[in-house]
Amino acid sequence: MTSVTHSRGPQTTRARAGFTKGWWDRLPLLPALVFVLLVTQLPFVITLYYSLQRWNLVSTNPPRFVWFRNFVNAASDVTFLKAVANTGIMTLSIVVASVVVGGLLAAGLNRDFRGRTIARTLAITPFFIMPVAAALFWKTGVYDPTFGILGWITDEMGIGRINWISQYPKLTIIIITTWQWSAFALLILLAGMQSFPTEVAEAAEVDGANRFYTFRRLMLPHLRPFIELTALLVAMYVLENFAAIAILTNGGPAYATTNLSYYVYLEAFSAFDLGRASAFGMISLALAMALTIPMLRVVSGIFKEGGRA
Amino acid sequence: MNRRRASALDPLLTLLTWIGTLIMFLPIAWMILTSFKTEEDAVSYPPKLFFTPTLDHYRRIFENDFVSFATVSVLVTVVSTLIVILLAVPAAFALTVRPVPKWRDILFFFISTKMMPIAAGIVPIYLVARTFDLLNTSAVLIIVYTSMNLPLAIWMIRSFMVEIPRDVFDAVAVDGAGRVREMVQIIVPLIKPGLASTALLCAIFSWNEFFLAVNLTTTVSTLPVFLQKFLSFGKLYTAQVAAVATLINIPVVVAGWLAQKSLTRGLTFGAVK
Secondary structure, three states: OHHHHHHOHHHHHHHHHHHHHHHHHHOOOHHHHHHHHHHHHHHHHHHHHHOOEEOEOOOOOOOEEOOOHHHHHHHHOHHHHHHHHHHHHHHHHHHHHHHHHHHHHHHHHOOOOOOHHHHHHHHHHHHHOOHHHHHHHHHHHHOOOOOOHHHHHHHHOOOOOOOHHHHOHHHHHHHHHHHHHHHHHHHHHHHHHHOOOHHHHHHHHHOOOOHHHHHHHHHHHHHHHHHHHHHHHHHHHHOOOOHHHHHHOOOOOOOOOOOHHHHHHHHHHOOOEHHHHHHHHHHHHHHHHHHHHHHHHHHHHHHHOOOEO | OHHHHHHHHHHHHHHHHHHHHHHHHHHHHHHHHHHOOOHHHHOOOOOOOOOOOOOHHHHHHOOOOHHHHHHHHHHHHHHHHHHHHHHHHHHHHHHHOOOOOOHHHHHHHHHHHOOOOHHHHHHHHHHHHHHOOOOOOHHHHHHHHHHHHHHHHHHHHHHHHHOOOHHHHHOOOOOHHHHHHHHHHHHHHHOHHHHHHHHHHHHHHHHHOOHHHHHHOOOOOOHHHHHHHHHHHHHHHHHHHHHHHHHHHHHHHHHHHHHHHHHHHHHOOOOEO
16 A cells, blocks of 8 residues: 555545545434444344344243244244234235325315314324323223223114224224324325315316316326325334234234234243244344335335425 | 306315314313313213313322423433434435435435334344343433434435525535534524424424333333333223323424424425425
8 A cells, every 4th residue: 555655646645535535525424324223223133143043031041043943933833923914914904094094184174164274283183192192091081892982982873882902902903003193194195185286276177177087087196106105104104013002902812913013022021032032023124124115116206306395 | 067066065075074183183182081080980981071170180190200200201302302413414414415425325224224123123222221231221212212213304304405505505615624614504504493393203203102112111211101000000090091191292292283384294204395
């Protein structure tokens, strides 16, 4: 290196200046990048290492390297397979229901009427409610067969008092989570509808197109990227649904509402089987990536443009 | 013709919209109402709409260790949000105003970290926290919440920086020393409202977070963990739970309402304005 410096002095100085400048440019980025890498990415690497070991805190045996046995065992673990299915069913239902409910509300709120701002504010409020608080209150205040408002409504309707949580455990999780995330969908889809050029709608109206036609042929195509984005983001957060499950059902009855995140939690902090928990964690990571990366690719156009008006 | 038909339909659509809106808000209204009932009224059948309101439950909130949990919540939320903003502003600067090579890849790296389930990392996070004696401390929550919110904050702040007109930058010196000044004195004031709503959004996420809090802390913890303890009391404390839940949701809901305008942008990583 020194000899090179000797023979091509000025050029290297320039190169070094460029190098220094490059790092000077990167400097503001580094703290954030290092922080995120250390706290969110490094754990995944360590988890991968743990997942290859038999390591139970309850047993007296020291951790032992067992290669992929935890993964192989996962394939024959009925509860694990159930957790995968539950994650799929609950995530899909919540994403679809949130987009539909949020979309309908957005369509209703995207019109001129008195008190529109108040209605919008009320309708988005469920999204801000602390999930633990929401689940805790819904458990007694809404879902309880004797004291809950839902039990009373079904009783008045003549269906009788339904014990929602024990009879329809998955549905209760889906309803409460949809309640919170449809408010989120509403926010994004309403923004999407408001960015629909009014001239187009007016032109369509002049042409005699009715409202339904305008909505289906012009508004829906315009909304498509917004719907995809909403679905991606809701899926991303709901895959890790935890508070509602922990509070309402504890993953039960008989693991009926245990999703992958909750199963990892049970394996790690109830069964203290860190090897298995790590393997399940790795699998849920792989599944989450397999699901969201293609979706991210679909919507990446929206991000690349640096935002939509 | 078309217009007349539309206007005949309008009151009906408005009515339906209001019904939908009220259904969304009903559980919250019911929670607030319950918080003013006595425990007997709260579990009466049929549910009581009219009752003699009481403030007992709000008074009783402060009797047990609510205050210590609330203090941790405030501390963790405020400190982690401050660190997030302090780290995110320079990072967004390096990805927008003076973009580093491959800035687009780095941006997508940040967003992809949000797609990875935190459950996959919880075992090492727990063990590392244990090694450094950080379990059951505010510090560990501040660290994990900062990393949880950083990607979102970088994307959101970047989307505000992108909107600053180019000639603002052309007007200032581009030498190394001027860069800090450029960031602090010129860019930050321009995006102040954006920073405020970014901070509000990060604060909401920290305030409400449960998974990391319940796994890494027990007694020195935040309000969601405090609330979870009511679970063992079952229906005995329905009204009390409603009062606590109402009180601790007030700051978040107010923050959400205040940030409404730029909320969409934050929640979509700046993709929708």
